[in-house]
Amino acid sequence: MTASTPLIQVLLPLIDDLARELPEAERYRRLLDALFSLMPCDAIALLKLEGDQLVPLAAIGLSADVLGRRFQIADHPRFAALLQARGATRFAADCGLADPYDGLVACHSGYLEVHDCLGCPLFIDDRPWGLLTLDSLDPARFGQIALENLEAVARLAAATVKAGERMSSLARRVEDEHELAERFREVAGMAQRIELIGQSEAMARLLGEIRLVSESDLTVLITGETGVGKELVAQSIHAQSSRARRPLISLNCAALPETLVESELFGHVRGAFSGAVGERSGKFELADGGTLFLDEVGEMPLPIQAKLLRVLQSGQLQRVGSDREHRVDVRVLAATNRDLADEVRAGRFRADLYHRLSVYPLHVPPLRERGRDVLLLAGNFLEHNRPRLRVDSLRLSAEAQAALLGYEWPGNVRELEHLIGRACLKALARHPQRPKILSLTAADLDLPAAMPTVLPVAAVHEMPLMPLRDATDAYQRQLISTALERHSGNWAATARALGLDRANLNRLAVRLGIK
Structure with a gap:
């Protein structure tokens, strides 16, 4: 700890924060700011344990894309060792275990390998919650830190986290049925990790709307450009709804010929058409009690739109070739990259179906309106590609980060994901021997330069x-x-x-x- 900063002077504001209602991000930032002034280090991070991965919640001194990464514990032996310990652990400078932050710690000359690493697990109610990590470019930096002092600070950090989580829990009014569904999925091992990554104002608004509409059974029309993640939004709505324990069934309306759409939606009986050798349930029946996601609904043929409207209004359907009615209880989520209001005016989409689908319209913002979210998403995709390329660390150069921020992303998140994958292969091809730290340059990204915003x-x-x-x-x-x-x-x-x-x-x- 530094002699210039008295311990009590740093801890008192943190103790006051325990009883103060703060946004989670702000609470974690204040915590790390305080610890950074106490501990002589170049980087500090708070990571939360979620299943088999660690999710960074806040960081100081690390590359901006770190907050978008998701560290699989099985791929990072240092993190695994920290989680298995009950107290603080310092790794020797010559430790053979790869450091997850190699190439991601910022300094005046760029991003270098980590040389000294210290970490401590956080426990809440005697259960592992996450990690507090400190890193330094000086291999002798942490020799002056008493590990018991770090453990004491870690206990205060755990108390801060616990207070923040309890306040957030009280602030969220979650229905009992929703909570029971969440517990059911956890016990049964069915919980699927669905995460929309981003910290921009546009994403905060979207996540707030998703939480709001998930508590209802309203039909939702999800709009947005190609590649923005409309299907992921639909998955998130279903996962947070009271129907989460029931199936989410998807149908891409643009991927089927017109002759098969009706059968896919409503099913058919034996002999209904050539090739119908037996009875078959449609997507509506498969989704009974759960959610049906209709992707690219604007591509649905007009004759099928009338039959879909009838099911939405009455909850009753007929299989192709049958007169028998089937009653279903299905929540419908639909998505399109078209302007359905324009399609209605052009006569290509039924007005009554449009109004029935857009009970709650939900617009997913394009990537160019999400600011620095592009770096978080890039970090997430880099971490996905790192084990595939068998390198210890993948990082973005400062020029590459600037190129990502300056591009307009007509293909949105999908374009970014594919671009990062290609750039990783290009960067690897430049090295005759597989490097320990692989840096992506602006040339690897091969993005067009941003258009000037003002006239020369x-x-x-x-x-x-x-x-x-x-x-x-x-x-x-x-x-x-x-x-x-x-x-x-x-x-x-x-x-x-x-x-x-x-x-x-x-x-x-x-x-x-x-x-």
Whole structure:
């Protein structure tokens, strides 16, 4: 501990925080700020144990993408050793175990290998909750720290975590049935880890809406561009709902020929059509009591839309080739990257079905509107690729991080996932021998440079002088036209990209002569 910072001066605010209602992220940040001033180190992190992986909740001195990583314990022997210990553990500088943070600790000259590592498990109600880790680039740094002092600090950290979790639990009004479903899945070993990664305001709003709508049985229409994660949102809604113990059945409406969609949805009886050699239950019957997710619902043929509407309204269906009614209890979640309101106006989608599906519309923001979430997601994908490439550490250079932040991501999260996979292979190909730490450069990502947000000074001087109103109109006309071209003529997507209400954009486009 540093002589310049009295222990009591640091601990008193933390003790006060135990009785204060704070957002979890802020509580953890204050905790690490205090510990960082007490412990001479280059990096410190708080990780939570979730099943067979460790999830970083807060970190100081580590690369920004660390908070998006999910460390599988089986892949990281140092983390496994820390979790098995009851107290603090210091790893020798010549320890042969790979360090999970190699290449991720920031210093003035970049990101280097870790040389000194110290960690302590956190226990809540005598059960392992997670880890507190400290790292230094100086191999002798932690020789001056008494391990019992770190253990005492770890107990205070555990108390801070426990207080935060209890306050969060009280703040969440979870229905009894929902809680019972969660316990059922845990006991039966059926819990599926569904996580939407992100800390941006856009993601915070989305997660709040998911929690809200999950408590109801409303039909939800999930909209958003291709690759934003609409199916993951549907899985999250189902997992948090009272139907979680029942099945979630998915159907991609665009992946089937029109002749098979009805049979897939409602089932068929023997002899209903050529090839129907026996009875078959449809997706609705398979999802009885649970949730049916209709992906790309905008691709559904018009004749099938009428039959789907009937099931949504009455809960009754008929298998193809049968007159017998079957009653089902199914919650429907639908997703589309189309503007269904436009499809209704064009006569390609039934208005009554559109209104029945969009009882609760839920828009998933594109990646370009999520700010630094791109780094968290990149970190998550890097950690997935690391064991596949058999390297100890995968990291992003500063230039690569800047390239990720400057790109507009027309393919969104799916594009990012594929790009990271390709970039890892490109980076590996540059090394004749497999390196311990593999760094991805901007060249490995091969992203186009970001468009300038302002006109160069020379271009401004070359512009003809005109009244300010005319110049503003000309700039708006150019900006809207460029955005419209980038979004393939989709006015709804253009309005979202420009941060405008669609009706306001339509009026502006008419005034400017674009529409």
